[in-house]
Amino acid sequence: MFWKKKENNQQLIQIDILPKRDTKIIALAGNPNTGKSTIFNRLTGLKQHTGNWPGKTVTRAEGTFEIQDEEYTLIDLPGTYSLLSTSEDEEIARDFILFGNPDATVIVCDASVLERNLNLAFQIMQITNRCILCVNLIDEAKRKGIEIDKETLERELGIPVVLTNARSGEGIEELKEIIYQISNRIIKPTPRKIQHKKEIQEKLNQLVPLIEKAFPGLYASEWIALRLLEGDTKIRKAIEQGNLLELINKGLSNGNGELK
Amino acid sequence: MTKKLSELKRGEKGMIVNVNLNGLTRRRLLDLGFIPGTVISVVFESPLGDPVAYLVRDTIIALRKDESEKIEVELIN
Numbered sequence: 001m002f003w004k005k006k007e008n009n010q011q012l013i014q015i016d017i018l019p020k021r022d023t024k025i026i027a028l029a030g031n032p033n034t035g036k037s038t039i040f041n042r043l044t045g046l047k048q049h050t051g052n053w054p055g056k057t058v059t060r061a062e063g064t065f066e067i068q069d070e071e072y073t074l075i076d077l078p079g080t081y082s083l084l085s086t087s088e089d090e091e092i093a094r095d096f097i098l099f100g101n102p103d104a105t106v107i108v109c110d111a112s113v114l115e116r117n118l119n120l121a122f123q124i125m126q127i128t129n130r131c132i133l134c135v136n137l138i139d140e141a142k143r144k145g146i147e148i149d150k151e152t153l154e155r156e157l158g159i160p161v162v163l164t165n166a167r168s169g170e171g172i173e174e175l176k177e178i179i180y181q182i183s184n185r186i187i188k189p190t191p192r193k194i195q196h197k198k199e200i201q202e203k204l205n206q207l208v209p210l211i212e213k214a215f216p217g218l219y220a221s222e223w224i225a226l227r228l229l230e231g232d233t234k235i236r237k238a239i240e241q242g243n244l245l246e247l248i249n250k251g252l253s254n255g256n257g258e259l260k
Numbered sequence: 261m262t263k264k265l266s267e268l269k270r271g272e273k274g275m276i277v278n279v280n281l282n283g284l285t286r287r288r289l290l291d292l293g294f295i296p297g298t299v300i301s302v303v304f305e306s307p308l309g310d311p312v313a314y315l316v317r318d319t320i321i322a323l324r325k326d327e328s329e330k331i332e333v334e335l336i337n
Contacts, residue, residue, distance in 0.1 A: 081291045082287070082288070082292075084287050084291065113317055113318045115317070116293050116317040116318065116319070231283075
């Protein structure tokens, strides 16, 4: 939504987060109907409404939880299939992942349809190294005769994988432990990056430094560069109008306690 | 035998062989799971026959004819 004009400032405020000083920010992302809200409730002890239909979380919910006496803010994002979103609730998720600069992003997947879910996982892995794949609903998958090979997944993706059944609480302690390790930089995942064609990579090498110079601190600069190469007029407009900068600044001030 | 996804009938199963679209629409369809090699079937049809809901990778997604006629499928039994 960063390319929309002033009338949407209200929404920009909505996606802006005002955490307490010194809390780490953890984002929960994933396809629709993968159990993100159930995981959210498990971690925070809150009773955010859950339901078995896609598109239930249309705005962002947030709550806090503690690991080893340290407070974390957890952001439950609306489900999305892609970071190239078309609908408003998907944009909330997309903008937060791109500009919210979370300390860790938990990508929640449905174990029964892992392949479909890995599309979004891959897109997120291109933007942030600090991510965890949470393969949820393993009980249901087991009933369908599907077993998840955690070690192979971890090796192929380059990020930690946790198998959970959020409804019963299985795997939640392990998830917490990994959130702790990633957000405190104890483990530094090295997600598998997409190899671009030579011509594209050459263009990226030219573009990315320019974008980083114009928008210091933007960690999604390669993503922006790729959209520009694709000829995405909305992104181009956002850069020209400087809205992009506005949003990045908002994202960067998360956790610094410097918001007005 | 290949045909357009829009010609797929209820009860038939097809495998996507081609998504003849460009740019963002193509990306969007790929993101939603309309990827070559994927098995697809018709779940519901709206009263006027457009849009149609398809089962693709365990999710029901409705497409308008504008899109579904640009997706090529191969009939499988």
